[in-house]
Amino acid sequence: MEIGVLALQGDFLEHCQILQALDVSPRLVKLPRDLSGLKGLIIPGGESTTIGKLAVAFNMIEPLRLFGQTQAVWGTCAGAIFLSKDAKSDQPLLNLMDIEVERNAFGRQVDSFEIDLQAPFLDKGNHKPFHAVFIRAPIIKSVNGRAQNLLMLPDGRIVAARQDKLLATSFHPELTVDIRFHQFFLEMTKS
Ligand code: GLN
DSSP: OEEEEEOSSSSHHHHHHHHHHTTOEEEEEOSGGGGTTOSEEEEOSSOHHHHHHHHHHTTOHHHHHHHHHHSEEEEETHHHHHHEEEOSSSSOOOOOEEEEEETTTTOSGGGOEEEEEOOGGGSSSOOOOEEEEESSOOEEEEEOTTOEEEEEOTTSOEEEEEETTEEEESSOGGGSSOOHHHHHHHHHHHO
16 A cells, blocks of 8 residues: 655655555655555645645645545644644645644744543554644644544643544654554545
8 A cells, every 4th residue: 555645844754654664655745646546645744834835836735635535634733734724824725624723832842742642542442542742733723514523632622633534633643653543544544
């Protein structure tokens, strides 16, 4: 199986490494033709304004929108912002997920943090928490339409959401050694 990783900016190589550990071939996606035949695409963390500007420059906005209407797409952190319909900011967005996000909701780089979250949907029976890494992360302020809240911080703020074959996480599963979120997304690509 081959899964695309948007490689315009950000930590796409870390996603590639986890995919390889799962025996999946990552395909770096930079141009519209790179999407051809893929069943899933990961949009990495980085800087959402830069990813958006480069996507405009490479004529990727419309092809990515069309792709996300039928195939699985997962955005981590900046990728989640780029997937959203509303980021309260003047920047190119894919407008695919019916979520409203607030960028840099926890403050600056020095306010980055890590926390263990209970995520029972990741595995049946085994309730090992997921170690979530937040780096100048957004929160998902609201989930609307068909989008659903998947994971919250202990204070109730939403940090992961799903809408059919679209997945958004405020944090970076690619920066941990825990492969379960990537496995979860791979299952979504098959649905
Ligand atoms: N703060 C970045 C943004 O708004 C996201 C940071 C990240 O992806 N770690 O795009």
